Amino acid sequence: MVELADLKTVGQPSWCPGCGNFPIWHALKRAIVQLNLEPHNVVIFSGIGCSSKMPHWINTYGFHGIHGRALPIATGAELANNNLTAIVVGGDGDGYGIGVGHFIHAMRRNLNMTYIVSNNQIYGLTTGQTSPTSDKGFTTKSTPTGVIEVPINPIALAIASGATYISRGFSKEMRQLTKLIVDGLRHKGFALIDVLQPCVTFNRKNTYDWFSERVYKLEETGHDVTDKKAAFLKSLEWNDRIPIGLFYREIKPTYEDELAQIVEMPLVTQRIEDIDIRPLMNEFV
Amino acid sequence: MTTGLIFAKVCSRAGLHVFDHAEYPSLIRGGHNTYQVNAGSEEVFSHVRNVDLLVALNKETIDRHLEELTHGGGIIYDEDKIPLNKEGLRREDIRLYPVPLLRLAEESGGRRVMINSVALGASVGLIDFDFGMLSLVIRDVFRGKAKETIEFNIKAARLGYDYVKSKGFEKDFGRKLPKVGGKKRMLLTGNEAVVLGAIKAGCKFYAAYPMTPASSILHLMASQERYFNLVVKHTEDEIAAINMVIGASFAGVRAMTATSGGGFSLMSEALGLAAMTETPIVVVLCQRPGPSTGLATRTEQGDMKFVLHASQGDFPRFVIAPGDVEECFYKTIEAFNLAERYQCPVILVLDKYLSESHKTADKFDVSRVEIDRGLLLSDKELEKIAQFKRYKFTETGISPRTIPSQKGGIFTATGNEHDETGYLCEDKIVRTKMMDKRFRKFEQAEREIPEPNLYGSKDAEVTIIAWGSTKGPIKEAVRLLDRDGIKANFLQITYISPFPSNTVSKTIESSKVTVIVENNKTAQLGGLIGEKTGKEIGHKILKYDGRQFFPTEIYQRIKEVLHNG
Incomplete structure (x- = not known):
């Protein structure tokens, strides 16, 4: 049985005290334990940012890559060995800003992976600039007169892009967040868990209190998670009332399911010595 | 494009050595496209400037390429579309082979694009090769296409082939390609x-x-x-x-x-x-x-x-x-x-x-072929390691590695600087050691890479240094120089990094005249040689018009170098 102690590494998170990443870190570890996922069969991928350092603090295989590119790195690894459990973590700048192209394409592929986004609506590691999810009018170091654009809506974008498990958690709601991650990991297909993750240092607007006053749980409203239109309507709610929980779930074949080449055995276990290229050479004669 | 490839393949299957080369603009259709096939009984290494047979589908082709025709060379063209005469062309030395390409294409029952296949058949007829071979190659190249398409193409080629034969053009055309048979090569x-x-x-x-x-x-x-x-x-x-x-x-x-x-x-x-x-x-x-x-x-x-x-x-x-x-x-x-x-x-x-x-x-x-996967630890080897360190400092700088799913091999790869375990680390001593470790791997690599190839005799009058695709034209140019009694050799740099500094340095020192040939504006290899050996190569033959050197260009410019000293 996998225990929490198995997931401990030598280092301790360098996040600020009270950072919304701590509950996400705990929830992810609990989910791994709950599902009894052996650490050597799990890979946690990330890009760059505060939350992207997380792989260093969970004792599984990890790949802490470059800004915005966690999803393609995870995609390559997943296609090379689809027996692994691929978990991708990162922030809103990483995933919805510089990496938004990969985000959309990974979802439309319905790859079998779980993507947890620490969405704090600010750039933390670079000390407080606007992010793709910052609210309009939000003032930061890079937008002293207020953000002009409207924010990216990751939930609506995920519904439009073909993700098959679309949810939103909140750092203060650990029990729900853990369940969302567990269910996301169990889900066969692309699972998004967008997490409202207050940045206690640089985002003085979207605080724990700000969210606490607004969030409500979808599972308590009778929301039908198989109804795409209903999920889309829910995804548009923000400011006054913010839904958290599972928006949408759909069962359909994953990208890996449609690759006959890896249905029987992953690429990594296929023998590469003595590949016979003579038939192909003959085609050039 | 396909037509040119089919012709090249026919030559290859006849046992000839072939090099082909297409020039085309960045357009989906149209523009001026050329496909050159250079074939011979001896190995051919590049395209050439001068052609023996020009197949012209329009007047522009003739205007652009007439001067490239050799003495006694021929043009296949559609006289219904391009009225031509030798006087008008001011080339008394060439042969004209009018073939009604469009009319025959229409006769074949196919679409207008079949003129390509008519011209292909006419070309194969003119060099007096067997039609059966051509139809086999068409079938192979078009494999997977609709049966009807393949048959139309073969029929169109047949009409072109028969037309040339009926006029006896093949007897008039002096440039024959030998049919050597024998070894089957790839193209x-x-x-x-x-x-x-x-x-x-x-x-x-x-x-x-x-x-x-x-x-x-x-x-x-x-x-x-x-x-x-x-x-x-x-x-x-x-x-x-x-x-x-x-x-x-x-x-x-x-x-x-x-x-x-x-x-x-x-x-x-x-x-x-x-x-x-x-x-x-x-x-x-x-x-x-x-x-x-x-x-x-x-x-x-x-x-x-x-x-x-x-x-x-x-x-x-x-x-x-x-x-x-x-x-x-x-x-x-x-x-x-x-x-x-x-x-x-x-x-x-x-x-x-x-x-x-x-x-x-x-x-x-x-x-x-050998497959060498390097220091990839097996599960058994891993069991013997008490605490696995992915980036362990070793003598060679190369650390044994694991892959996910291997028990006991867990690590996190990171683009940040890290310690031996892979954990984030900004310590100045570790940083220095890690940089040294990564570079130490290359010290071994430098010793392991093969020496660059030197083609030709050691005591040549001129040494050409180059890299990459200019190899073919240079080898042809060396042949041309040899024909003039000029001994040239050619040092081909295949490993740009790590760079074979010693060999290059010694070659330059021992050669009488050194010339660098590059298909770029600034002689980038020349610059690298300067950086790595401290030696400046004065003679630079450069071309950067977007086209590869013709062997004759290199040949002429080397002769100029030797002449001017």
Whole structure:
């Protein structure tokens, strides 16, 4: 049985005290334990940012890559060995800003992976600039007169892009967040868990209190998670009332399911010595 | 394009050596396109300036290429479309072979594009080759197309062939190609040879974004996906492509991507990630002229310095420049072995001329191929290690590696500086040791790489130094010089990094006259030689009009160098 102690590494998170990443870190570890996922069969991928350092603090295989590119790195690894459990973590700048192209394409592929986004609506590691999810009018170091654009809506974008498990958690709601991650990991297909993750240092607007006053749980409203239109309507709610929980779930074949080449055995276990290229050479004669 | 390939294949199947070369603008249809087939009973290494037979589908072709016709050369053309006479052309020495291409195409019952096949049949008739062979090649090349299409093409070719024979043109045309028979060779491009090499080397994952002249690697890899059990991914962009390759390699699979300069620019950041995480990757760069979009379908060797320095920071990388299709095959396999042995990026540098020109080659000797996966720990070896350190400091700088799913081999790869375990670390001593470790791997590599090839005698009057695809034209130029009694030799630099400084330095010291030949504006190899050896090569033969050197250009300019001293 996998225990929490198995997931401990030598280092301790360098996040600020009270950072919304701590509950996400705990929830992810609990989910791994709950599902009894052996650490050597799990890979946690990330890009760059505060939350992207997380792989260093969970004792599984990890790949802490470059800004915005966690999803393609995870995609390559997943296609090379689809027996692994691929978990991708990162922030809103990483995933919805510089990496938004990969985000959309990974979802439309319905790859079998779980993507947890620490969405704090600010750039933390670079000390407080606007992010793709910052609210309009939000003032930061890079937008002293207020953000002009409207924010990216990751939930609506995920519904439009073909993700098959679309949810939103909140750092203060650990029990729900853990369940969302567990269910996301169990889900066969692309699972998004967008997490409202207050940045206690640089985002003085979207605080724990700000969210606490607004969030409500979808599972308590009778929301039908198989109804795409209903999920889309829910995804548009923000400011006054913010839904958290599972928006949408759909069962359909994953990208890996449609690759006959890896249905029987992953690429990594296929023998590469003595590949016979003579038939192909003959085609050039 | 297909028509030219069919003609080349007919020559190849007749036992001839062939080199073919297409020039086309960056358009889907139209524009001035040429396809040159150079065939002979002796090995041919490049395209040539002068042609014996010109097939002209329009007047522009004749205007542009008339001066390239040899004495006694012939033109096949449609006289209904292009009225011609020798006096008007001011070329009394050439032969004119009017063939009603369009009329015969219509007669064949096919569409207007069948004029290509009519002209093909006429050309094969003119060199007096067997029609049966042509129809077989058409069937092979069009395999998979509708039966009707294939039959129309064969019928159109037959009409062209018979027309030439009925007029007795083949008796008039003095340029005969021998039918030597014998050995069956392949006819393939540099890109196709790279694919054969990659598949043989066990590349199981290929990700790329289409870009001329690298796209044919993607197409051929994709067509072999099911047969060889590969995963081939056309990604959203080149950034995704190289990062997927890094991910796949991290997970334990040999992986490759290919692109041209624009795509390589996008890949630059991840190249450094592969170096920092010590993840083996193979990147093929098929150069084309820049800057920016440049000349999208033409050729140039303008990216060497870029490749050597791409991405921030100092890190070692292999840069290998094959010069012909054989080297494309063997060096690709070598690239995969080096990448895994040294756990670093390997970049293979081709260019449009090498990527897209077909050359005959003997079937590759697969018995020579060895797969060396480097220090990849087995589960058994791993069990014996008390505490696995992925980036352990070793004498060679190479640390044994694990892949996900191996118990006891857990680590996190990171683009940040890290300690031996892979954990984030900014300590100044560790940083210095890690930089030294990554570079120490290259000290061994420098000793291991093969010496550059020196073609020709040691006591030559002139030594040519070059890299990559100019190899073919240079070898032909050396032949031409030899015919004039001028002894020339040729030092081909295949490993750009690590650079064979000693050999190059010694070669320069011992040669009477040294000339650098490069298909770029600034003599990038010349600059590198200066940097690595302190020696300046004064004589530079450079071309940067987007076209490859003709052997005669190199020949003439070397004669000028020797004449002017």
